[in-house]
Structures are given as structure tokens and as C-alpha cells.
Amino acid sequence: MKKKLNHLRELSLRLIKNSTFINLFATTLGVLLAFYLDGLYESNVIKTKVDVAYSNIITELERNKQSVLEDQKNDTVIFVIDQIRKYDKFLKGEIIATPNTFGSIRDEINAIEVVDSLNLEEQTVKYFVNYSNLQFSISTLPNVAWEAAKTAEIANYLEYECLSAIIKIYELQDLFEAEEYKLLEYYSDEKYIQFYNTASISRGLRNQLLERYDEAIVKLKNCN
Structure with a gap:
């Protein structure tokens, strides 16, 4: 046993003294270090992009929320139509x-x-x-930050719960916008009863959207 240990010791000393072995070891170590540093750099780049994506989406949602808050004309138009319906119940003109x-x-x-x-x-x-003098508005709520994140494939790196919150708030935002654009169509065609019903639906969606904005923004700030 002792002879074997001495033999292994001598073999190790010869390998260490062998410049080829040293070069191979150094090269391998260098390659592994390069891979590690490259992976570390890429990880930091992705984290930075994810942080920027979260920040941009939060800013976009905060601005959209403010736009919805400031847009109260459609509540007024519902009140006006309620007044009209006292004299034209089915809004036939x-x-x-x-x-x-x-x-x-x-x-x-x-x-x-x-x-x-x-x-x-x-x-x-x-x-x-x-009823050509009814005053109403159509909300335009951008989704540029979210589309940019998807285009850059940043969405793949977002946490599941955070990604879910983003998808849900933008889906509700799209639904709200779709209802609002119906207002323009019905008003142009003088379909006032459909206009009134859609305005009422839109008001309900707006209240829900404002509540969801707050929830999503708080959630995403914890993801950042």
C-alpha cells in the first residue's frame, strides 16, 4: 500500500512539472472562468432588462389610470340620457x-x-x-410598454404571478376600450338605446379597471 502511495505521489509530481499539463489545466480553468463570467454578465443584463420592463409597465399603468380618472364625461352623458328617457323611453328619436x-x-x-x-x-x-349634442369621450389607453416587453422576449423572464397580473390588467383595459369604441359606432348610427346600454357597461368596467389598476401596480412594484 505504501508503495502505491509513493508511486502516485511521484506521478503527481511529474504531472505538475510537466508544462503541457500545466498549460492544459490553465486553459481549462480559463475557459470555465470565462463561461462563468459570461453567464454572470448575461444574467445581469437580463435582470436589468426585466427591471426596466417592470418600471415602464408600472409607469404606463399609472398614466392610464390617471387618464381614466380624469375622463368623467361619459357619466354625465348617462345622466343626460336618463333625462331624455322621461320623454323618449326607448330612445327612438x-x-x-x-x-x-x-x-x-x-x-x-x-x-x-x-x-x-x-x-x-x-x-x-x-x-x-x-341627440346630436351629447358630449362623450373615447379613452385611449396605451399598451406600448407591455408590447415592447413581449417583442424583446422579456416576458419569458418575468415571475409567473407578476406576468399573470400584467396580462389580466391589459386584457381588462382592452375590454374597456372595446366597449368605449362601440359608443362611437352606435352614436354615429343614432342607435341611442344601444349607446345608452354600452355607456352603462363602460361605466361599470371603468370602476372595475380603476380598482384593478391599483392592485396591479402594487403587485408589480413588489416584483421590481
């Missing part, structure tokens, strides 16, 4: 009233334009109207 009463109605609502009229019995008149 027809109001039956005496001339004096109609004048009061138009002053009260201030969104009525007379297109034509038809005299009826007992001094009543059927007024054919449109």
Missing part, C-alpha cells in the same frame, strides 16, 4: 308634446335637435329628433 312643453324639455336637456315634426290631436306634436 320621437317626443310627443305640446309646443310649449317641448320648449321646456329642450331647455332642460339641451341635447335635442329637431329633424321634423307631425301635428297630432289636441295640439300635440310628434317631434322627430336626434
Whole structure:
């Protein structure tokens, strides 16, 4: 046994003294170190990109939330249409009233334009109207930061729960925008009952969206 240990010791000394072995060992060590440093650098680059993506998305969501908060016109238009429905229940663009009463109605609502009229019995008149002065707005909520993260394939490196929160808030945002764009279509076609129903749906979605913005922003700040 002792002879074997001495033999191994002598063999080790010869290998250490062998310049080829030293060069091979140094080269291998250098390659491994290079791989390690390269991996470390790439990991830091990815982390930086992920941090930037989170920051940009948070900023975008905060701005979108503020845009939704500042846009209250569609609540007003719902109130105005509620007033109109007292005289035109199904929003067909027809109001039956005496001339004096109609004048009061138009002053009260201030969104009525007379297109034509038809005299009826007992001094009543059927007024054919449109509601061309209704004031409403369409929200435009960017998703540039999120699309940029997907294009750069940064989404692949986001934590699952954080990624899930981002997807859900942008999906709800898209749904809200889709409902709002329907308003323009229905208003242009003078489909006022559909316009009214969509405005009501949009209001509900907006309240839900504002709540989800807060939740998503808090969540993503903890991911950053």
C-alpha cells in the first residue's frame, strides 16, 4: 500500500512539472472562468432588462389610470340620457308634446335637435329628433410598454404571478376600450338605446379597471 502511495505521489509530481499539463489545466480553468463570467454578465443584463420592463409597465399603468380618472364625461352623458328617457323611453328619436312643453324639455336637456315634426290631436306634436349634442369621450389607453416587453422576449423572464397580473390588467383595459369604441359606432348610427346600454357597461368596467389598476401596480412594484 505504501508503495502505491509513493508511486502516485511521484506521478503527481511529474504531472505538475510537466508544462503541457500545466498549460492544459490553465486553459481549462480559463475557459470555465470565462463561461462563468459570461453567464454572470448575461444574467445581469437580463435582470436589468426585466427591471426596466417592470418600471415602464408600472409607469404606463399609472398614466392610464390617471387618464381614466380624469375622463368623467361619459357619466354625465348617462345622466343626460336618463333625462331624455322621461320623454323618449326607448330612445327612438320621437317626443310627443305640446309646443310649449317641448320648449321646456329642450331647455332642460339641451341635447335635442329637431329633424321634423307631425301635428297630432289636441295640439300635440310628434317631434322627430336626434341627440346630436351629447358630449362623450373615447379613452385611449396605451399598451406600448407591455408590447415592447413581449417583442424583446422579456416576458419569458418575468415571475409567473407578476406576468399573470400584467396580462389580466391589459386584457381588462382592452375590454374597456372595446366597449368605449362601440359608443362611437352606435352614436354615429343614432342607435341611442344601444349607446345608452354600452355607456352603462363602460361605466361599470371603468370602476372595475380603476380598482384593478391599483392592485396591479402594487403587485408589480413588489416584483421590481
